[in-house]
Amino acid sequence: MSERNDVRETELRNLMAGYIDKMVWPTLLLLLVAKPAHGYELIRALHEMDTIEGDLDPATVYRNLRRMEEDDLVSSYWESGAAGPARRLYQLTERGELALHLCVPLVDSRKDSLERFLHNYSAVSTDIGKEKPPNE
Amino acid sequence: MNKIPLLILHAGALQHPMERFAREFRSLFPEVEVRLESAGSRACARKLLGGYQADIIALADPLLFDELLLPHPVQKYYIFATDQIVITHQTGARGSADINPQNWTQILLRDEVSFVRSDENLDPCGYRTLMVWQLAEKHYGVPGLYQQLNSKCTAAYVYPKSLDLGAVLQGREADYAFQYLCTAKQYGLDYVTLPEKINLSNPRWAGLYGHATVEVEGKTPGSKTILIGEPIEFAAAVPLNAPHPKEANEFLQLTLSHTGQRILEECGLVVY
Numbered sequence: 548m549s550e551r552n553d554v555r556e557t558e559l560r561n562l563m564a565g566y567i568d569k570m571v572w573p574t575l576l577l578l579l580v581a582k583p584a585h586g587y588e589l590i591r592a593l594h595e596m597d598t599i600e601g602d603l604d605p606a607t608v609y610r611n612l613r614r615m616e617e618d619d620l621v622s623s624y625w626e627s628g629a630a631g632p633a634r635r636l637y638q639l640t641e642r643g644e645l646a647l648h649l650c651v652p653l654v655d656s657r658k659d660s661l662e663r664f665l666h667n668y669s670a671v672s673t674d675i676g677k678e679k680p681p682n683e
Numbered sequence: 684m685n686k687i688p689l690l691i692l693h694a695g696a697l698q699h700p701m702e703r704f705a706r707e708f709r710s711l712f713p714e715v716e717v718r719l720e721s722a723g724s725r726a727c728a729r730k731l732l733g734g735y736q737a738d739i740i741a742l743a744d745p746l747l748f749d750e751l752l753l754p755h756p757v758q759k760y761y762i763f764a765t766d767q768i769v770i771t772h773q774t775g776a777r778g779s780a781d782i783n784p785q786n787w788t789q790i791l792l793r794d795e796v797s798f799v800r801s802d803e804n805l806d807p808c809g810y811r812t813l814m815v816w817q818l819a820e821k822h823y824g825v826p827g828l829y830q831q832l833n834s835k836c837t838a839a840y841v842y843p844k845s846l847d848l849g850a851v852l853q854g855r856e857a858d859y860a861f862q863y864l865c866t867a868k869q870y871g872l873d874y875v876t877l878p879e880k881i882n883l884s885n886p887r888w889a890g891l892y893g894h895a896t897v898e899v900e901g902k903t904p905g906s907k908t909i910l911i912g913e914p915i916e917f918a919a920a921v922p923l924n925a926p927h928p929k930e931a932n933e934f935l936q937l938t939l940s941h942t943g944q945r946i947l948e949e950c951g952l953v954v955y
Contacts, residue, residue, distance in 0.1 A: 585955070586955050587886045587914070588886075590885065590886045590887060591886050591887055591889070594887045604879070604884070604885065605765055605884060605885055605886070605914075605953055606953040609953055609954060609955065613944070625761065625939060628759070629758070629759065630753070630754065630758045630759050631753070631759060631760075632745055632748070632749075632759075632760055632761075632762055632918070633759060633760070633761045633762070634761075634762050634955060635763070635939075635955045
C-alpha cells in the first residue's frame, strides 16, 4: 500500500517538476488552497501575486485550469444559488494539495540553482567586458 | 409523433456553437426539435422582456440580465465564456498589407478606407466597439481619436448585430469590422488583435476598461442607461416562462458541460 503511494507521489512530483519554470500551476494551487475561486478572480490574483514567468492571457489561464482538472489537481462546479449570476468555481482536490506540498522542494531547488547562477556570475562579472590580454 | 420544439434565442456571435449544441442535443434527445433564433443581445433581451417565450436565452453580456431581465423573466444565469474585440478584414482590404496593432487607427482614418460596427442599442459588440475607441484614445495618446472614428463610422456603416458584419466584409461593402475574435475564427476572417489594455479581454485591466462609458437606450422607451466598460463575457439562462423547462435545462447542462466547453473552445471562445 505504502509502496503504491510512493509511486503515486513520485509520479505527481515528476508532473509538477514540468510546471515549475513558469510557476503557473504552483501559483494556481497556492491561490486555491485558501478558498475556491472562479477564473476571473484567479486571473486578477495571479497578476497581483507576481510569481509567473512572462505574461498570461485569460485563454492560457483557463486552458491550464482545465489541464489541472484533467490531472485531478483541481475540480470545478457551478456556484449554486437561487438567483443572480453563477460562475464555474475551481477548488483544490486532495491530490492538488499534495501537489502543492511537493512543489515546495522543487521551487526551493530552482531558487538554489538561480542563486548559484547569480553567485557564479558575480564572481566573473568584473572581468566581463574587459579586453582579453593579447595572445602570447 | 410531433417533436418538442425547443427555442434557443441567442446572440449572433454564438451562432456556430449553438448550431453545434443543437446537433449534439438532437442526437441525445431525438424527440426534441431545436430551433435557433439569433439577434443582437440587447435585441434578444428586449424581445424576452416584451413577453416573447424562449426556452434558452444566451447573451453576449451578463449585465443585460441584471439590467433588463432580473428578477423576471430570468432569475438565474450562468456566465460561461469570454472573448476579445478584434478588427476583422478580408485579404486584400485597403491597407490590410500594412495594418498592425500600432497603426490601425491611422489606417482606418484614411479617406479611402471604410469600417463597420454593430449598433450599441441592439448589440453589446456595438457598445464595446465604442468603448475600445475611447480606450484607444487614451492608450495611444491621440486626443479626439474617439470622435474621429465615431464620426467616420456613420449610420450607414452601423449594423444590427456583429454577425452581420462578416457578410458585409465578404461582400466587400467595407474594409474592416469590429467583431469578437470568435466570430472572426468562425467565419475564417483575417484579423488584427488589439492591445489587452483596450480589447476588453482581461480581468487584469478591468479598472482601465471602467474608464469607458457608453449611453444606450434604457429599459423603458425614451430612457437612457450608461454602460461602463468591463471584460467581455457570455451568459445563458432558462427563462422562468420557458415553454419546455425540462428540455431547456438539459440543453443548458450541455452548454455548461465538458462537452460544451470543448465545442465553445473549438468555436474560438475562451471557456470558463
